[in-house]
Amino acid sequence: MAIRVQIPAPLRPLTGGADEVAVDAADLGSLIEALEARHKGLKDRLCDASGNLRSYVRIFVNDEDVRFLQEKATALKAGDVVAIVPAIAGG
Amino acid sequence: MLSHALEEYPFEACGVLLAAMKDGQHAVRAVRVENRETELPRVRYQIAPEELMGIQREARKQGLEIIGYYHSHPDHPARPSETDRRVAAEGLSDGVFHVVIGVDKGERATPTAWVFRDATQAFAEEPLEID
Numbered sequence: 001m002a003i004r005v006q007i008p009a010p011l012r013p014l015t016g017g018a019d020e021v022a023v024d025a026a027d028l029g030s031l032i033e034a035l036e037a038r039h040k041g042l043k044d045r046l047c048d049a050s051g052n053l054r055s056y057v058r059i060f061v062n063d064e065d066v067r068f069l070q071e072k073a074t075a076l077k078a079g080d081v082v083a084i085v086p087a088i089a090g091g
Numbered sequence: 092m093l094s095h096a097l098e099e100y101p102f103e104a105c106g107v108l109l110a111a112m113k114d115g116q117h118a119v120r121a122v123r124v125e126n127r128e129t130e131l132p133r134v135r136y137q138i139a140p141e142e143l144m145g146i147q148r149e150a151r152k153q154g155l156e157i158i159g160y161y162h163s164h165p166d167h168p169a170r171p172s173e174t175d176r177r178v179a180a181e182g183l184s185d186g187v188f189h190v191v192i193g194v195d196k197g198e199r200a201t202p203t204a205w206v207f208r209d210a211t212q213a214f215a216e217e218p219l220e221i222d
Contacts, residue, residue: 008147011183058140063148085143088138088143089128090135090136090175090178091135091172
């Protein structure tokens with residue numbers, strides 16, 4: 001069983017319209033690389049030039065914000081659900 | 092959505108718009124969300140990502156998905172502000188709908204609908220009908 005990654009609508013043009021993709025990876029960093037290999041351009045939307053998660057993106061693993069886990073080093077296992085959620089704000 | 096904007100006056104109200112999956116154009120439900128902006132809640136809003144994730148999870152169970160957001164402008168025009176545009180341009184906003192509700196003196200709520208496009212880095216107005 002792979003890891004299920006939920007894709008928010010603004011990123012679906014990069015996944016061929018798929019709202020969920022299945023990926024095998026041992027941690028979040030390698031999951032992002034695996035996503036990039038299959039859906040070019042996704043990494044740039046999730047990470048800045050230094051490779052850190054962008055401030056407007058929140059990633060949750062099984063409902064836990066990875067900022068409170070080990071960020072990109074957060075370990076993953078088969079069956080985990082990874083949700084990509086945009087940070088929404090304005091004036 | 093409109094009553095929410097009036098109730099929260101003089102502070103900004105905000106929420107999430109849900110549509111049926113594979114439709115994507117017609118919001119069927121507006122979900123109220125707490126404005127988490129603590130410093131300038133009269134002129135700013137923030138939606139907590141964990142709350143958004145919970146809404147996204149419940150929506151998927153019902154065959155719905157998030158297509159956009161709404162927020163109010165107390166005593167300001169019913170159109171996206173420069174702050175709205177700048178934040179949208181920095182974020183994941185391509186094709187996302189935003190309803191902006193101008194609230195005049197806490198008495199009259201005027202909604203307009205917009206969609207943000209990365210290509211133009213701007214909001215374009217969309218027709219809006221509220222049942």
